[in-house]
Amino acid sequence: VALTPEDRTDFRASVVALLDARSPVARSCLVADSEPGFDSALWEEIGELGWPGLLVPEELGGVGAGMTEVCMVSEQLGAHLTPGPFVPSAVLAVGALVDAREGALRADALLRSAAMGKSIGTVALLDRMPADDAERLHVRASGDAWLLKGVLREVLHAEAAAFVVAPVVVGGRDALAAIDLREVAHDRYAEGLVDRTRRVDHLRFDDAPAASDCIIVEGDAAVAVMERMRARAVLALAADAVGGARAVHEEAVAYAKERIQFGRPIGSFQAVKHKLADRYVDVLAADAALAQACDRFDAGGDHRAMVLAAGYRALTGFARVAGDAIQVHGGIGFSWEHFCHRYFKRAWLNRTLYGGDERLLDDFAEQMPATRIPVPDLAMRYESYLEA
Amino acid sequence: MLERVDSQSFRSHAETWMQSNAPCGWRAQITAATPEEVVDFYREWLRALHAAGLLVPHWPVRFGGGGLGIAEQVIVQQVMSQFDAPRPRPMIIALGHAAATLMEHGSAEQQELLAGILDGEIWCQGFSEPQAGSDLASLRCRAVRAGEVYVVDGQKTWSSFAAHAAYCLLLARTDPDAPKHRGISFFVVDMSSPGISVRPIRQATGSTEFAEVFFDQVELPAASRVGAEGEGWRIARTTLTSERVVQMIELVEQARAAVRRIESELATVTAASGRSQRATERLRGEVTETAIDVEVLAAMTERVMSDLATGGTLGATGSVLKLYFSELLQRLTATATRINGLDGLRDPGSPADIGYLSGSWFTDHLRSWTWTIAAGTSEIQRNIIGEQMLGLPRS
Numbered sequence: 001v002a003l004t005p006e007d008r009t010d011f012r013a014s015v016v017a018l019l020d021a022r023s024p025v026a027r028s029c030l031v032a033d034s035e036p037g038f039d040s041a042l043w044e045e046i047g048e049l050g051w052p053g054l055l056v057p058e059e060l061g062g063v064g065a066g067m068t069e070v071c072m073v074s075e076q077l078g079a080h081l082t083p084g085p086f087v088p089s090a091v092l093a094v095g096a097l098v099d100a101r102e103g104a105l106r107a108d109a110l111l112r113s114a115a116m117g118k119s120i121g122t123v124a125l126l127d128r129m130p131a132d133d134a135e136r137l138h139v140r141a142s143g144d145a146w147l148l149k150g151v152l153r154e155v156l157h158a159e160a161a162a163f164v165v166a167p168v169v170v171g172g173r174d175a176l177a178a179i180d181l182r183e184v185a186h187d188r189y190a191e192g193l194v195d196r197t198r199r200v201d202h203l204r205f206d207d208a209p210a211a212s213d214c215i216i217v218e219g220d221a222a223v224a225v226m227e228r229m230r231a232r233a234v235l236a237l238a239a240d241a242v243g244g245a246r247a248v249h250e251e252a253v254a255y256a257k258e259r260i261q262f263g264r265p266i267g268s269f270q271a272v273k274h275k276l277a278d279r280y281v282d283v284l285a286a287d288a289a290l291a292q293a294c295d296r297f298d299a300g301g302d303h304r305a306m307v308l309a310a311g312y313r314a315l316t317g318f319a320r321v322a323g324d325a326i327q328v329h330g331g332i333g334f335s336w337e338h339f340c341h342r343y344f345k346r347a348w349l350n351r352t353l354y355g356g357d358e359r360l361l362d363d364f365a366e367q368m369p370a371t372r373i374p375v376p377d378l379a380m381r382y383e384s385y386l387e388a
Numbered sequence: 389m390l391e392r393v394d395s396q397s398f399r400s401h402a403e404t405w406m407q408s409n410a411p412c413g414w415r416a417q418i419t420a421a422t423p424e425e426v427v428d429f430y431r432e433w434l435r436a437l438h439a440a441g442l443l444v445p446h447w448p449v450r451f452g453g454g455g456l457g458i459a460e461q462v463i464v465q466q467v468m469s470q471f472d473a474p475r476p477r478p479m480i481i482a483l484g485h486a487a488a489t490l491m492e493h494g495s496a497e498q499q500e501l502l503a504g505i506l507d508g509e510i511w512c513q514g515f516s517e518p519q520a521g522s523d524l525a526s527l528r529c530r531a532v533r534a535g536e537v538y539v540v541d542g543q544k545t546w547s548s549f550a551a552h553a554a555y556c557l558l559l560a561r562t563d564p565d566a567p568k569h570r571g572i573s574f575f576v577v578d579m580s581s582p583g584i585s586v587r588p589i590r591q592a593t594g595s596t597e598f599a600e601v602f603f604d605q606v607e608l609p610a611a612s613r614v615g616a617e618g619e620g621w622r623i624a625r626t627t628l629t630s631e632r633v634v635q636m637i638e639l640v641e642q643a644r645a646a647v648r649r650i651e652s653e654l655a656t657v658t659a660a661s662g663r664s665q666r667a668t669e670r671l672r673g674e675v676t677e678t679a680i681d682v683e684v685l686a687a688m689t690e691r692v693m694s695d696l697a698t699g700g701t702l703g704a705t706g707s708v709l710k711l712y713f714s715e716l717l718q719r720l721t722a723t724a725t726r727i728n729g730l731d732g733l734r735d736p737g738s739p740a741d742i743g744y745l746s747g748s749w750f751t752d753h754l755r756s757w758t759w760t761i762a763a764g765t766s767e768i769q770r771n772i773i774g775e776q777m778l779g780l781p782r783s
Contacts, residue, residue: 253778253779253780256780257779257780257781264781265780265781267774267778267780267781268780268781268782268783269783270767270770270771270783273770273771273774273775273778273780273783274767274770274771274774276774276778276780277711277769277770277771277773277774277777277778278770280708280773280777280778281708281711281712281773284688284708285684285685285688285712286684288684288687288688288690288691289683289684289687289688291687291691292687292690292691293687305683306683306687308680309680309683309684309687310684310687312677312680313680313681313684361673361676361677361680364676364679364680365672365673365676368651368676368679
């Protein structure tokens with residue numbers, strides 16, 4: 001990752017500037033309530049700016065950045081309630097293709113197109129414990145072609161996507177497939193969810209023929225890529241949550257300063273002030289944990305515990321912050337016109353997708369005894385803290 | 389992140405030394421001991437740690453430290469947890485707030501007192517008063533300048549280990565006409581000065597760690613004032629908050645050790661008690677959430693440190709860390725107490741203060757209120773966060 005701290009600051013500022021101009025909250029709400037559920041002009045603009053190529057290596061025309069930078073975008077999309085396929089396409093599909101590149105030519109072609117924003121990708125995540133083998137997507141050879149049979153759940157923005165990167169079973173082995181959704185026949189079931197800013201679909205394939213090179217990685221290597229997909233998903237949703245939480249909390253604070261009751265701003269009452277202080281601690285805690293989780297993921301070290309902890313704090317924190325933002329706004333916060341409920345709904349989809357925060361708890365509990373705590377790189381002197 | 393190479397050899401040194409020197413059975417020993425024996429035990433342990441270079445590796449060499457970085461202090465704390473070694477609890481003010489204040493604001497003469505701290509002297513704080521708790525800046529203890537001395541009259545309370553202290557960090561009012569935050573000065577008081585008397589307070593846990601300190605016409609040399617007259621409030625506040633960040637390293641490692649201990653107790657106690665599967669799962673869920681909170685606290689602490697390293701200011705972030713830690717500690721000790729059933733409520737007899745890994749989870753849980761009350765209650769911390777960080781109007 002070649003970005004300096006100054007580059008990062010500049011990049012963040014450019015993301016904020018673009019979304020402030022092109023995706024203010026009121027516009028995000030309008031777009032979300034209409035079809036196709038995102039602003040394709042904005043998506044093209046994002047593509048021209050190179051955001052979908054953040055994770056792509058420079059030799060393939062990308063930026064060669066890491067999850068830290070991707071999460072900056074995701075955070076601002078959350079803050080602006082921006083609809084669209086950035087997380088499934090630019091983070092998860094592109095990330096998986098980058099991770100699966102070794103020896104898979106097909107991945108390179110898809111990657112070039114997705115990285116430029118020319119095509120939209122999406123993903124299905126590995127279900128660690130499938131309730132029923134029939135619930136998974138199976139691939140079997142038939143003559144020259146492959147036939148796909150089974151289901152992919154929780155596929156974001158599948159209608160707009162050109163391809164889906166998905167875990168499949170080939171001859172009893174785990175593999176990862178890149179399936180061309182324009183070519184491969186499937187049924188799409190759209191969920192009508194309360195959060196309209198993301199579209200969630202389920203896909204069913206019924207012995208659908210697919211290109212023979214659709215499998216991009218197999219076996220243990222595929223499982224490793226899927227685990228990284230999952231970590232990326234947790235980080236990207238956590239970033240969305242941190243951005244959303246910070247934005248809706250700022251609104252609640254601003255309202256508490258201007259809303260007068262009993263002759264005083266309601267923010268001067270400790271019941272309100274303390275609630276806002278507690279929720280601000282939620283924001284700061286999630287933000288600090290997320291930054292460290294991204295650092296560890298990008299550094300290639302042991303990131304599992306921190307990713308799960310950050311995800312849990314961020315996803316549950318956003319729901320608390322958004323709920324208390326409604327409370328602080330009072331009656332107006334409960335109206336349809338006010339945006340509080342939009343953040344609340346986004347928070348609840350974030351905390352529920354891909355197994356949700358309950359699964360994060362399970363996974364964290366599973367790795368707990370093994371946690372070996374790394375020493376932070378604090379090459380710093382005691383005196384400098386005292387002087388600060 | 390990678391450890392630096394010299395950090396690795398420092399860790400090996402700490403582990404090797406701790407392997408042969410960490411005391412065994414010290415909790416039982418302390419529980420049965422008199423307060424004097426407890427203090428003696430910790431003093432000997434502190435001296436041994438210092439001789440091995442493991443007490444204050446992060447202090448500058450000119451003050452008797454190891455001249456190493458914060459990373460080495462993290463390693464010491466991790467290794468101490470690994471070997472379940474005691475922290476020199478009664479010397480916590482001396483090693484923390486007192487030392488930081490002397491290094492940062494003390495005169496050359498005052499800085500000579502650091503040698504005594506490294507020899508195991510106990511320091512106490514004279515901040516709170518019966519009528520000045522959360523509203524600390526309204527303190528009334530007076531220090532009146534009379535030539536080359538100040539004459540101090542007043543009463544301090546909730547002063548930890550005052551009965552054993554060699555020195556006291558004192559906040560006293562030197563200018564009753566100034567606005568309340570500006571009329572306060574900071575002093576280092578020799579506890580053997582004539583006119584000082586100490587009366588232990590028996591606290592809710594049954595122990596007498598805290599005490600009241602009475603000052604009756606106590607004469608302090610003018611040279612015992614730290615910083616300028618009227619600067620006492622600022623000195624106490626800034627040093628306290630920055631030192632708290634460094635102290636958080638130790639607290640994080642202790643909390644991690646506590647989580648590991650609770651996990652193993654959950655397994656052992658459950659096997660022995662016939663607790664239902666459902667109850668076990670509920671408790672395990674609480675332990676998991678606590679473990680997550682501890683890792684998040686570690687990330688928050690690290691972020692504050694790296695912000696400071698790159699020229700940021702602490703502001704009210706110290707309040708965020710303190711609030712987060714205090715409430716986490718309260719949840720953690722409650723869960724641990726419940727896991728242990730009646731055993732968790734067993735009266736430890738003589739609950740000598742040995743931190744929150746005392747072996748009596750209920751005592752530790754009860755003692756967690758010292759964290760949510762002392763050094764600014766959780767409510768005061770929320771006010772600070774609300775007003776200073778969020779800009780909400782004062783109540």
